[in-house]
Amino acid sequence: MKLNSKFSEELYLCNETGRELYHKYAEHMPIIDYHCHISPKAMYENKEFEDLGEMWLEGDHYKWRAMRTFGIDEKYITGNETSFHDKYLAFAKVLPKMVGNPIFIWCALELKRYFGIDEPLSEANAEEIYRKTKALIKEKHMTRQWCMEHSNVRLVSTTEDPLDDLKYHKLLKGEYKGGVRVITAFRPDKAMFLELDSFDSYLNKLSGVTGREIKDFRSMLPALQDRLKYFREVTGTTVSDDGIPHFTWEDYTDEEIEVIFQKARKNEPLTKQEIDKYQSAFLVEMGRLYNKEGYVMQLHIGTYLDANRTGVERVGQSTGFDCTDDQCAVKSVGELLNRLTVMGELPRTLLYPLDGTKIETWAVLAAGFCDNGTEAKVQLAAPWWFNDQQYGIDRQFRSCGNLYPVALSVGMLTDSRSFISYPRHELYRRVFCNYLGELCERGEYFGTEENLKEIIEDVCFNNANRFFDFKVSN
Incomplete structure (x- = not known):
């Protein structure tokens, strides 16, 4: 019986070419962690x-x-x-x-x-x-900062609500002398979920932060744009983040959206169709703002939030009681991308489908909205959440590589609240090099070693750096 008694440095590297590619080109590449949930306060306090x-x-x-x-x-x-x-x-x-x-x-x-x-x-x-x-x-x-620096992290993007004053990002920018650039993603979900009782009070707070009176849907948008500019000014970010757990596209008119908006502010009951119409309009308008302000639009798709409501009531949200949903149709997201394309205002976009069983259909959708002038304008992001393990990563390479060039991928992220989760990038790189090695040893790829070196370094670091326009040095 063959059992390893220690961690193997050849983990997931099951062929000689893959081992050589990983150790020569991927192993020591720095990390860009373009989506996570670490606390900027904890990083600043650095306990x-x-x-x-x-x-x-x-x-x-x-x-x-x-x-x-x-x-x-x-x-x-x-x-x-x-x-x-x-x-x-x-x-x-x-x-x-x-x-x-x-x-x-x-x-x-x-x-x-x-x-x-x-x-x-x-x-x-x-x-x-x-x-x-x-x-x-x-x-x-x-300390928290030690862990990031030890892991060769060059940039990390936290995730904050538009109301956030970014106090700790400002402090880090002014006082932190380490090698990790800290930015944040703009996450406006609370302005999209108008069915929640907190919607009106949230808009009142947004009005207070921006000094803009929010009377209707149209006057809400400049307030959100102000915060996009503020986030960019404070951290230099180009990252947005929208969660669309159960998004269904519905055609709408401007007049309908204003009626729905006023009902929500009064906390009046809304039909599912009204919610869908509002969310469709909201995502279109946010996409336009992202494009105008130079942000990448990240769409996290298909989360079954708070599935175990008893557990959530006992322990709290985001504590392990969310699941995967299969209700968000590819066609709904496609219609969103199409509307923005027709307007000529489609931003660079990353798709994060949580339902891994449909990953190929999302790859096909992404490829359908790439156009002249921007490399990989719409693409699948890293295998996300329940898919960010060896099987999910390998599955995405093998299935989607047939439908969308894997060489254009922006690579891995942690999506984590942990300061020692950066070896997840290592795991991703090992699986990637093993996949490339298999292609080479089967004779399916017969380019030069220099070709493979460029692909590996791009996927590990360069693609994300270019896609988000981070301008981080390697």
Whole structure:
């Protein structure tokens, strides 16, 4: 029986060409993390981590979700009364059982890259590894900024609401002297979800922040544009982010949108068709603003938010109770892209479909809206959320490579709240080089090594740098 007792540096590199490509060209490329949810406040305050438990389990809903599947009591997952040490022990007990799960590999990579530990964690050695990592945290002064710099991160984009004053981004810009550029993505979801009771109060706050009276839909748009300009001025960002969990396109007139808008401000009941009409108009107008202000439009598609409402009520939102939905039709997003194309105002766009079973149809849609003058104007972004593991990444390369050139991909992101999640970029690069190696060894690709070097460096770093116009040095 062949069992590895230590982490292998040839992880996922199952052919000689792939191994050589990874170690020569991908392994040491810097990281652009163009979408994540880390806290700019935490990065600015830059506290040293308490222990490995805090590093792993503070805000990481991937691990929380997995722990719940093993029946672990919530107090060892999100409970405030339980120490990170005890949460870590509860997690260590079940980690060896996560065979085939990306959390097992992520943890192995994190132990290796941040602590030089290549043995598997288990209940038996949990205390020993805890003590060793705690000592290293103290010795190396492992702060939030240290983790990012140690991982060779050159740029990170957090995600903020238009109302955010970007206080900590300003402080970082003025005081942080490390090598990581910190920007933010503009996420206007609360102005789109008009069916929520908070819609009117949100617009009142938007009015207060911008000094603009918001009387109707048309007067809301300049207020949002003001905030787009503010975000760009403060952080230099070119990144937007719209969540469209259950978007259905509906044709609309300007008059209809104004009537629907006024109903929502009065908190009057809305029909599904009215909600769909408003969201269609909202996304068209935001797309126009993104194009005008030089932003990339990111569309996160098909999330079944708060599926376990009992869990959400008990623990809170974004804590591991969201799921995947298959209700957002390709045709609806296609109509949005088409309307913007007809207007001549389609921005550079990234599509993040969460339903991985339909990934090929989204690749076909993206290719259909590329046009003269902009490389890969609309494209699939990195395999997102439940798809950001070896199988999902490999599936996207193999299936979508037939439909959209993988060499144009903007590469990987973390989509994480964790400061030690950057080995996910490594995992992506390993899978990519293994895929390229297979193509070469089958005789399916017979270009030069220089061709492959350029492709790898582009996917790892250069494509994202160009697509978002970040101008980050390699």
